Amino acid sequence: xxxxxxxxxxxxxxxxxFACLAVWLVGLxxxxxxxxxxxxxxxxxxxxxxxxxxxxxxxxxxxxxAGGSPLTAALAGLLVNARHVPYGLALPDVTGPGxxxxxxxxxxxxxxxxxxxxxxxxxxxxxxxxxxGLGIAVCWPGGAxxxxxxxxxxxxxxxxxxxxxxxxxxxxxxxxxxxxxAALRAALAGAVIALAAAPFLPAGLPLxxxxxxxxxxxxxxxxxxx
Amino acid sequence: MTAGPVLAAGMAMLSAGTYAFRLSGGxxxxxxxxxxxxxxxxxxxxxxxxxxLAATTALLRLADVR
Numbered sequence: 141x142x143x144x145x146x147x148x149x150x151x152x153x154x155x156x157x158f159a160c161l162a163v164w165l166v167g168l169x170x171x172x173x174x175x176x177x178x179x180x181x182x183x184x185x186x187x188x189x190x191x192x193x194x195x196x197x198x199x200x201x202x203x204x205x206a207g208g209s210p211l212t213a214a215l216a217g218l219l220v221n222a223r224h225v226p227y228g229l230a231l232p233d234v235t236g237p238g239x240x241x242x243x244x245x246x247x248x249x250x251x252x253x254x255x256x257x258x259x260x261x262x263x264x265x266x267x268x269x270x271x272x273g274l275g276i277a278v279c280w281p282g283g284a285x286x287x288x289x290x291x292x293x294x295x296x297x298x299x300x301x302x303x304x305x306x307x308x309x310x311x312x313x314x315x316x317x318x319x320x321x322a323a324l325r326a327a328l329a330g331a332v333i334a335l336a337a338a339p340f341l342p343a344g345l346p347l348x349x350x351x352x353x354x355x356x357x358x359x360x361x362x363x364x365x366x
Numbered sequence: 367m368t369a370g371p372v373l374a375a376g377m378a379m380l381s382a383g384t385y386a387f388r389l390s391g392g393x394x395x396x397x398x399x400x401x402x403x404x405x406x407x408x409x410x411x412x413x414x415x416x417x418x419l420a421a422t423t424a425l426l427r428l429a430d431v432r
Binding site for chain 1: 370372373376377378381385387388390392395398400404405407410411412413414415416417419420421422424425
């Protein structure tokens, strides 16, 4: 680990630390919301460690809390996590072979990929990937554990606005991705489709139906260049 | 709330599938070229599903009379 500190410049380490702190805080809200929604305390911690992809875990918890089936919840979560395939294709070899590849793959997330790609030489990219990936692998389930304990202490979580926190955290997670006008339009259209379908379909399915919003640019003839 | 074993099965499916996604990109790197528009489509799909989740939980809960 000392090689990580020697390889990375101070500002990069500081930014990674901030990213991990932010992830810890989101993990705190995740653990609290999950327990407040009726999940056992172990659940957000174990899922946090095993899945290690925040948005999909919020999605999983949200769909089941709304009465959806774990199968729908898992499929929706997988859909959100499919972006890790192109991440792996875009990254240079940051892990090395053997057990490092197997462990390193699990540490791939939005933050570790961004920090790895932002470094200007391969050694620094590798160090940033591992530092950020390991930091988040500790902070995400750790935050979830703290949140699960706090959430369990509150008798009526809704009185503290925990239920209102849920959509707010989801919004905070996706705001960086809404930079483009097309993404914003698709997100709004998806939200409208889901709201319109929600009274008629079992929980979870309206979210998958929202994907129809991705077809809108095609209908207008704005085909993505192959 | 869903029973523990069913919940654990859903979680196992999500975690195993996510790990497969993470591993596959690196293994396929040498063999396939993933076009940028396909990557953008996957990212947009994630954003759309999450936006739909935020909207339905926020607005439908407001509509609930508790």
